[in-house]
Amino acid sequence: MADKVGVHRVAALAKVSIGTVDRALHGRPGINPQTRDRVLRIAQELGYEPNLAARALSKRRAANLRIGVCVPRELRFFYDQLWEGIYDEVRRSRDYGVDFVFRPLPVLGAGEAEEIKRLIASTVQGLILTPGRPDTVTPLINQAERAGVRVVCVSTDAPASQRSSIVCVEPWLSGQLAGELMARCLPPRSSVAVVTGMLATENHARKCEGFAASFARFCSGGRVAEVIEGHEDEIECRHKVEVLLARLPQLAGIYVNTVNCLPVAEVLEARGRAGRVKLITTDLFREMVPYFDRDTICASIYQRPYQQGRNAVAMLVDHLFQQTPLVPASYLNPSLVLNSNLHLFRELRAHHST
C-alpha cells in the first residue's frame, strides 16, 4: 500500500518547498517555468491527488466560493422537488466551504432579470438559473459568462446563450418516450390527441414533435388527431377535452404534456372513457396516485426535478472547486412511472426524507 503522496512528498522529491509546489500545481504566478515543469512532472509521476478535505479546510478562511441560485417556487410540486435536490446537494457542499445565495422567484420568470442582475453584482462565481423568458435572460447570461461567472441552466434552457451547461430532460426525448409507449399500448391505426400548454413555448412544442414522430414510427397508420393548448388553465383545459371526447368517439389515447393532467383525468372518468382512452402524462405528484390506482393514468414520463437540482449543484461545485470540466449539457433520462413502480418515488412518500 503505497504511502499517500501529498504536497510534502512532491516538494521533497523536487527539492523545493511546499509553497512552490502549490504555485506549480495551480499555475500561480511567481514561479520559474522550469521549476514549475519539474514539479508538475514529479507530481504526475507520483500520481499526486490533492486531498479535498484539506483544501476545503484551508480555503475556508479566504474569500470563498459563492454560488447564486435563482429558481422559481411555483409551479408547485415540480419546483419543490427541484429545490429539495438543490438543498440536499448544498448541504453536502457546505463542508467544502461553498456559500450559496438563494433568490427564489415566486413563479417562473417573475422578476428574474432583476434578481439575476443583482446576483451578478454580488460577486458570485457561479449561477444556477431556470430561465423563464430566455430572450431577456440570454444577454444577462452572456454578460455573466464574460465576467467569468459560470452559469448552469437547470430544467429550462436559454439555448442561444453562452451558458456553461444545461441540466434537463430533453423535451423532445420526453415526448418521444411518451409516443413510443403510447404506440405500444395501442393497435395500429389508432387516433390520439395531445394536450399541451402553449405551442409558442419551445419546450412544449418540442415535446409535441417528439411525441408525434415517435408515435408515427411505432404505431403503423396511427395519427395525432389533435393538439390542444390548455394554457395551464384548468377550466379551459377541461372544456376543450370535453369537446374533444365528444367529437372523437374513436380516440384511443391522450398525451398530456404539462403538469396539468388532473382535469383531463377527471373528464375521462366523468365521461366513462377512463381506461379505454390511454392517458399518458408528464411529471408526478401525490394527487395523481388515485388515477394511477384506477388505471385512468396509464403511465407518466417523469422529469426527476430532484435529480436535476442535485446534478446542477454538484456539477457547478465540482467545477468551481476542483476545476472539473463542465460538460456542456447533461441530459437526464426521465423515469417511466407505471402502476407497479409508483410507490418507489420519493415525491409520493408521506414523510419527505429530507
Added chain:
Amino acid sequence: MADKVGVHRVAALAKVSIGTVDRALHGRPGINPQTRDRVLRIAQELGYEPNLAARALSKRRAANLRIGVCVPRELRFFYDQLWEGIYDEVRRSRDYGVDFVFRPLPVLGAGEAEEIKRLIASTVQGLILTPGRPDTVTPLINQAERAGVRVVCVSTDAPASQRSSIVCVEPWLSGQLAGELMARCLPPRSSVAVVTGMLATENHARKCEGFAASFARFCSGGRVAEVIEGHEDEIECRHKVEVLLARLPQLAGIYVNTVNCLPVAEVLEARGRAGRVKLITTDLFREMVPYFDRDTICASIYQRPYQQGRNAVAMLVDHLFQQTPLVPASYLNPSLVLNSNLHLFRELRAHHST
C-alpha cells in the same frame, strides 16, 4: 449571516474546553454527565454541525475506517457496472479518510466464504457483499454483525441474515414492471412465456411471480403459458426457445428474466417471429443495441448496477463516518429502457466517462 458555530463557540458558551465539547458530542467516557448535558444542550441551541472536512482531516492520522468489498467480477456487464459505481463513490470517500479493501471474486459465489472470513479477520468496520450462496454466507454475516461490523448486501441478498442493509432492485418489482409493460403491449387473452435462469434461485423465482401476478392483472384473460429454465446456458436456452416457438404459434410475448437474452432474440429473428412476439428483457449491455434498433427487443427492465454500487458505498460510508442511521433496505427503481431512451444509458457509451 450568523457566524459559523464550531466546537470553539460551543466550548466558550459552555465555559469548558474544546476537548470536553468533543467528549460530550461523541459520548466518550470521562466526562461529568451534567457537563455533558449542558454542552449538548448548548450545541443543540446553537445549531452546531460538525465540519466534515475538518473531521476527516484530523481522523486520518489514527486508526481509520476500513471497509471491505467482496463482489464478483462475473457475470460481465452487470458487475462491471457495479464495480464502476463502487469505485466512483470510493473516490469521493478517499478524502474523508476511508480505506477500502477490495476482494473481487472471479465469479458470483466462488470462494466467497473464505474471502469474507479473511475480511472480517482484517479488522474492517464495514463490509459490502454480494451473497452468491446465501445459506453459507448468512452465518458469516451474523458473526460479523455481532462483532460490530456493519454488513451491506448489494444486488443480491441474504434475507435471513442480520445484515444491516440491502441495496437492490426488488426482484418481485422487476418482474411486476415487466408484466405490466407486457400486458400493455398485448391484446387481452394473450399467451406469453418466461425465460428464467433457475427457479430454485429465489431471485429468479420472485421475478417470475411478480411477472405472472402483474400480467394477470393488466391483461385480462392473459396467461403465462410456460416458464423455461435456461440455466444461463446459451445452447440450452436457444434450444428450449426453438421448441417453445414451434409448439406455440400464438405466443405473443417472452419475458427474459436473466442477463441471457441474446439467444432468445436471435432465435426470434431466425424464426421470423421478431416483433410479432414482444420481447421484454432484463439488464442492458452493448450487444443488445442492434436488437433494440430492429425492434426485436421491445423493452428492458434495467437494474442499474452502477447506481446500486454507488449507493451501497455511500450509505455505508455515511453511516460509519457520521453515524447516519442505516436504512434497513434501499430498493432502487429499475429503469425502463425503450428504443427512445436507449442512447442515454452510460453503459452503452463508447467512452466510459469514468
Added chain:
DNA sequence: CTGAAAGCGCTAACAA
C-alpha cells in the same frame, strides 16, 4: 522567484 510559517475545525494524546 522561493521558503517558512500560520492557520482552517476537528480529534486524540497527554497533562493536570
Added chain:
DNA sequence: TTGTTAGCGCTTTCAG
C-alpha cells in the same frame, strides 16, 4: 473529570 496541544494536508501570507 477536565484542559492543553499537536497535528491532519492544504492554501496563503509574509519574509527573504
